[in-house]
Amino acid sequence: MVVAAAPSEGAHPVNKNPVRGTTLTVREVSHSFDLEGQPLPVLDRINLRIGRGEFAALLGPSGCGKSTLLRLVAGLDSPSAGGLFVEGKAIEGPDPSRIVVFQDPTLYPWRTVWGNVALGLEARGLLRTHRERVEDALRLVGLSGFANAYPHQLSGGMSQRTALARALVNDPNLLILDEPLGQLDSLTRLTMQGELVSLWQRAGFTALLVTHDVEEALFLAGRVIVLSERPAQIRAEIVNGLPYPRHRGDPHLAELRREVFAHLGLDAIW
């Protein structure tokens, strides 16, 4: 079920380099885990199509299976049923063109910030030839002065920015964000949401954000996909046509919020 958004004055808000991203197709994907001998279904026939350069958000309550879907998209696990495709090709395993930023930045404590950001390049043997990309990525996230710091010296926001830089330095086509701002305090979260949007607009990758925060989903994404509780099914897809940069007090945003809450069954409080 697709619900059209509020009308906007400007053009449809895709970013300036739509050619860079990649398409993602999720076809009839179901997945279940084995819990004490019994299968625990977490995903139920998910069908999804995300276009090049699009910023989509998966919204749903905790434990509904959103992170599982992300792991399937990243290629870290294989689905029990159905298939996932990137540009028409099936996803068979992890690949540096599809990078995940997890909720916990999980930086390597034995490496400096520079070392952590350079990880992807080093893993692929590209460090010697593309060394300057590390500095570029650090500059993008605003951590140029902290290249020699160790992870234990960073704040939560800085660690998450390092994780972002670590993802971006590899120039991914698809950036998957698994509740990346969940561990941050609300002030840092608000700032970083704005930073995420500008990074996306500049780089042009396809972004898939998983969040349980309705405000965040509406503020960042062009399309919000609402998932039900476990086993997750798609309840609704809401297109947000507002141009960037968005204003949180926008009345159109409030309307969309009401729609989303209605789908989540929380419209009584709004």
Add this chain to the structure above:
Amino acid sequence: MRLFLAAWETVTAKLGLLPLPFFPPPQAILEVVVDDRARLGACIFASFRLLAIGYFLGAAVGFVTGVAIGWSRLANYWIHPVLRFIGPLPATAWLPLAFFIFPSSFSASIFLIALATGFPVTVLTWSGVGGVNSAYYDIARTLGAGQRFLVLKVAIPAAMPHVFVGLFMGLGTSFAVLVVAEMLGVKAGLGWYLQWAQGWAAYANMYAALLIMALLCSGVITLLFRLRDRLLSWQKGLVRW
């Protein structure tokens, strides 16, 4: 320290409270060290050489084995039973067999020290590699890392704190085996000196050898600590240093 020395001197040389020759005064020990310095020097060198070679060999083999067992299921399947059987056996139990099998007492001692060092290093390296946070691997895999990168640049650095615990334990057991092996087999070394002095009832010499042994062990442990400080400096902010 000075108070202790003064008290010791008083109780032994001046007052004769503690019976000679079992409790020599500090001046006697000093005399021994100065007079017998050539022989003591040769013994120190011999012991240190034995310890160094045996320890490094044991640590290297232990480390590689530990990584192999921790990483590869196949290696685990084959090596684990060997480890469970041979490992817990004290290296000193191998003494008679080792001196029989190996061509020289030197190589036999090296084998024993390596064995004593290898077991704790293997077990702790294994536990370190097996205990690496799987999120580290997930991240490296999504960034395009292959098996070699995962083992060398993720598993091993993450396991280093555990490896060092194994290295310290191995050092402790290797000291014990060194002394025993020397007492029973070699031609020079501090353990040999200790026994030789006992044969002459030259207690001052025994004490001198013990003192030097203590200094040597303490020195080696300090060296290992220094190495740990350099390699694990990243832990400074994470744990109480």
